[in-house]
Amino acid sequence: QKEVEQDPGPLSVPEGAIVSLNCTYSNSAFQYFMWYRQYSRKGPELLMYTYSSGNKEDGRFTAQVDKSSKYISLFIRDSQPSDSATYLCAMRNYNNNDMRFGAGTRLTVKP
Amino acid sequence: EAQVTQNPRYLITVTGKKLTVTCSQNMNHEYMSWYRQDPGLGLRQIYYSMNVEVTDKGDVPEGYKVSRKEKRNFPLILESPSPNQTSLYFCASSLRQQYNSPLHFGNGTRLTVT
Numbered sequence: 001q002k003e004v005e006q007d008p009g010p011l012s013v014p015e016g017a018i019v020s021l022n023c024t025y026s027n028s029a030f031q032y033f034m035w036y037r038q039y040s041r042k043g044p045e046l047l048m049y050t051y052s053s054g055n056k057e058d059g060r061f062t063a064q065v066d067k068s069s070k071y072i073s074l075f076i077r078d079s080q081p082s083d084s085a086t087y088l089c090a091m092r093n094y095n096n097n098d099m100r101f102g103a104g105t106r107l108t109v110k111p
Numbered sequence: 112e113a114q115v116t117q118n119p120r121y122l123i124t125v126t127g128k129k130l131t132v133t134c135s136q137n138m139n140h141e142y143m144s145w146y147r148q149d150p151g152l153g154l155r156q157i158y159y160s161m162n163v164e165v166t167d168k169g170d171v172p173e174g175y176k177v178s179r180k181e182k183r184n185f186p187l188i189l190e191s192p193s194p195n196q197t198s199l200y201f202c203a204s205s206l207r208q209q210y211n212s213p214l215h216f217g218n219g220t221r222l223t224v225t
Contacts, residue, residue, distance in 0.1 A: 008151060034213070043115070043201050043216030044154070088153065097208050103153040 003027050006089055006102030015111050019076040023089035023102045026070065031094035033065050035074045038086045038104065047087075048074070079109045113138045117202050117217035124192055125225055132187045132220045134202030140215070142208040143185040144169070145177065147198040148219075154201065160185055161208060192224040 006023045013019055021035075032051045036044035048063045050056040056063045064073040072091075076083055089102040115136045124130055136143065144159040146169075156169030160179040174196055176188040185204075189196060200220045205212040 004153070006153070032211075041218070043203075043218045044214075045216065046213040049211075049213065090154075099156070099214070101154040103151055 001026060003030075004089065004091060004100045004102045007105055008103050010106040010108065012108045012110060013079055015079060015081060015109055017079050017109070019079050019083070019107060019109075021074040021076075021087050021089075021105050021107070023072050023091075024070055025072075025091060025100075027093065027100075028067075028070070029093045029095050030070075030091035030100070032092035033063070033072050034090040034092075035061075035063060036088045036090055036101075038088060040085075044088055079107075081109050081111050084108045113215070115202055115204055115215050115217040117200075117220050119220060120218065121221050123223045123225065126193055127191050130189050130192060130222075132189075132200060132202075132222070134185045134187065134217060135183050136185075136202075136204040136215070137183065138204065138206075138215065139182065140204035140206050141182070142206070142212070143179065143202065143204045144214070145175070145185070145187050146201045146203060147171065148201060149198050157187070157200075159208070189222075192222075194224050196222065197224050198222060 004025050034049040035047045037047045038044040053067045060077045062075040086104040086106045088104040118133045141162045145157040146154040155171045158177040160166045202217045203214040
């Protein structure tokens with residue numbers, strides 16, 4: 001079993017839709033959670049990070065962490081074609097700072 | 112502009128021909144790392160460096176070498192490339208290897224080994 005599981009998609013939605021992207025993890029030592037966005041032919045860039053259970057909002061993006069279920073989510077409201085990218089979840093091990101990435105979910109937002 | 116620069120962006124080579132992928136950052140970051148990205152497997156760490164002259168293996172180090180002689184540069188060396196090293200490679204850096212120090216990635220090097 002992988003330490004971090006992420007549905008690779010692809011996911012295709014119409015413009016304006018609410019998008020939900022999810023990851024599960026197995027190691028309770030993961031305490032710091034991130035979402036990276038990767039456009040085609042580019043490197044990943046940090047979108048959001050959080051280290052506590054609950055929600056964190058940044059504009060149209062909301063990161064949600066449920067440590068009891070070992071489940072994290074990224075919600076995108078009013079999705080735009082410019083949101084079309086691959087979204088990778090990532091998490092850091094509190095004990096050794098090791099970082100693990102999900103496989104990434106490819107999202108397409110159609111105008 | 113703060114950035115991580117990798118070269119080349121695309122590389123096609125043959126089995127056994129030594130190659131080097133360069134990586135340079137201009138942010139005075141202590142921590143640098145190499146990843147490979149393969150479909151369905153995500154980003155896997157090859158090697159990392161906590162600071163100058165300090166390097167260590169990641170999860171998939173076999174067939175790779177690195178060096179960190181200067182803070183800004185962290186080249187990835189494939190002494191004898193094989194087809195299973197065909198992949199998309201990313202260099203990344205952060206101020207330090209700690210939870211609140213985000214990784215900054217280069218734009219990748221797509222390597223094909225025939």
